[in-house]
Amino acid sequence: MKITETSKFLSYVLRHQPQSIGLTLDSEGWAQIDALIAGATKAGRKLDRALIEKVVETSDKKRFALSPDGRRIHAVQGHSTKTVSLTYEEKVPPALLYHGTATRFLDSLRAQGLIAKSRHHVHLSADPQTATAVGQRYGTPVVLKIDTACMHERGLKFYQAENGVWLTDAVPPEFIDVEG
Template sequence: MTDHLVNTSKFLSLILRHAPEKIGLALDPQGWADIGQLLALAAQHGRSLSREQLDDVVMRDSKTRYAISADGLRIRANQGHSLSAVDIGLLPSTPPAMLFHGTASRFVDAIRDGGLLAGSRNHVHLSSNRETAVAVGARHGKPVVLTVDAAAMLAQGHVFYVSDNGVWLTQAVPVAFIGFP
């Protein structure tokens, strides 16, 4: 993506996942925002964005972070929310037996002590393949890939969800279920 598209994607991430109030935007309980309102409020706050640019970001985002409603009038983030009031309506799903979590090496000791925690987000994010986990970890420093025994977690009653873009979500991953390199 071009710099403009990356910057627009980061703006959308902030507004649709974490802080819609920064521009006065209201999300419904499932995280949807009216596109016309989003564009108007963004412009009022110095972020000129056309519908074509918005559609381009949604279409070209390699991680499929955003979804546009079937009627084309609303947009939301597919996951990654820190807003407790947002429930994107995912149903519990059976994950693959093994999932992966990418992190930076500087976080490994804390994870060994306390497991994987959602932190400011509503869920821990996991991937079904090692390559995605490496890419995620590399965004934050020297990447480390942890394995998660999702089958054992599921057997012990932990609940998993899968977002529309294939990211696996759960509340937390206790240390006992994490494989460290």
């Protein structure tokens, strides 16, 4: 498997469908690397420790982390599986954060705000460039500027994943402006 294909596969099984290869994650999303390799092999995917380590160390978005002993791996955020409930330390966010999406979702976002849907949290970026790159995955990109200082003052909580992505439960519409 190539690096990008392997990263997508790891995202799928470690964030969303571990059971698709018979993998079990603990409550923090950790999987035994040997079990991951065995499950991938049974599912017809060639995966080895060296390739997994290469994906972890070369990922520009730092989606995955290895345990200190190198025996386990987990996705650092973005889970939709109900068996995983990562615990993050609450943090004070910067005054503004950004969210990338597609223009076709603007009307809904203006009415409902940002909601986690199948994921555990809404993901926010520290800079508009990252948000733009995220938005491009869904169509014509648009960057939303989030007034996180005001949200935090009103008691809404923020967390930061190991890879720097900011997380919150939801963003009500009154805290969203279209960047531009």
